[in-house]
Amino acid sequence: MNNTRQTKTFIGAMMLMGLSAAGYASATSHAWNGYFALAVLALAAATSKMKVKLPGINGNMSVNLPFLLTAALNLSAAEAVAITCVSTAVQCWPRKNAKVNLQQMSFNLSMMAFASSAATLAFHAVSQSATLGHSTTLGLVLATATLFLGQTAPVAGIVAVSEGRSAWPVWSSLAQLSFPYYIVGAGVTSMVQAMSLHLGWGLALAVFPVMYGIHRSYRMYFNAMAESLRPEVLVRTAGAGA
Numbered sequence: 001m002n003n004t005r006q007t008k009t010f011i012g013a014m015m016l017m018g019l020s021a022a023g024y025a026s027a028t029s030h031a032w033n034g035y036f037a038l039a040v041l042a043l044a045a046a047t048s049k050m051k052v053k054l055p056g057i058n059g060n061m062s063v064n065l066p067f068l069l070t071a072a073l074n075l076s077a078a079e080a081v082a083i084t085c086v087s088t089a090v091q092c093w094p095r096k097n098a099k100v101n102l103q104q105m106s107f108n109l110s111m112m113a114f115a116s117s118a119a120t121l122a123f124h125a126v127s128q129s130a131t132l133g134h135s136t137t138l139g140l141v142l143a144t145a146t147l148f149l150g151q152t153a154p155v156a157g158i159v160a161v162s163e164g165r166s167a168w169p170v171w172s173s174l175a176q177l178s179f180p181y182y183i184v185g186a187g188v189t190s191m192v193q194a195m196s197l198h199l200g201w202g203l204a205l206a207v208f209p210v211m212y213g214i215h216r217s218y219r220m221y222f223n224a225m226a227e228s229l230r231p232e233v234l235v236r237t238a239g240a241g242a
Contacts, residue, residue, distance in 0.1 A: 037071075040074075041087070049090060068084055073140060085116075152178060
């Protein structure tokens with residue numbers, strides 16, 4: 001079995017998982033949140049275009065995580081999955097005159113549908129559990145960890161399969177690069193949750209400037225890292241030190 005066939009099999013399995021998760025989320029959802037859901041959708045889609053290239057890995061990362069977590073914490077599973085899928089489609093949509101990569105789009109949508117559904121259901125299971133004290137904080141931690149694993153593990157898997165690499169080193173590198181971002185994302189989400197209790201959701205969701213600042217910082221950091229890894233830079237540095 002060659003890498004192309006393995007890649008298609010992996011994507012097919014991810015699509016099945018994503019469709020199953022989305023179907024289950026829809027079946028278990030009852031409440032709908034109207035304007036608030038639309039506001040989160042608009043902000044998640046807008047910030048999904050703020051993405052940075054991950055050095056050493058054929059992939060990128062957007063800064064819409066706080067809005068995806070906000071959806072997971074406050075909306076139904078179906079709404080959270082829909083918001084996640086729309087923002088993912090916006091993130092993956094090619095620039096002008098470029099063609100849509102259907103395999104990549106299908107994989108990303110399926111992966112994010114599965115991760116979002118799992119994170120939402122995990123949060124509600126904890127926040128509604130009397131045994132765990134209806135803990136919103138614990139639910140946020142679990143939802144963030146679920147999104148982290150639900151995104152990084154499949155990406156590491158598809159990179160390993162398509163490029164013939166070992167999955168563990170790929171995941172380890174990806175996890176180290178993205179873990180601080182998930183910590184920051186959880187912190188911003190916690191801030192939004194706290195602000196909403198006193199200021200209402202309208203002002204609490206106005207964290208777009210914060211996400212823009214995070215995007216700028218990450219882009220500068222990763223650009224500097226990628227520059228340091230370029231072979232010509234390494235050669236030039238070695239020559240200068242000789």
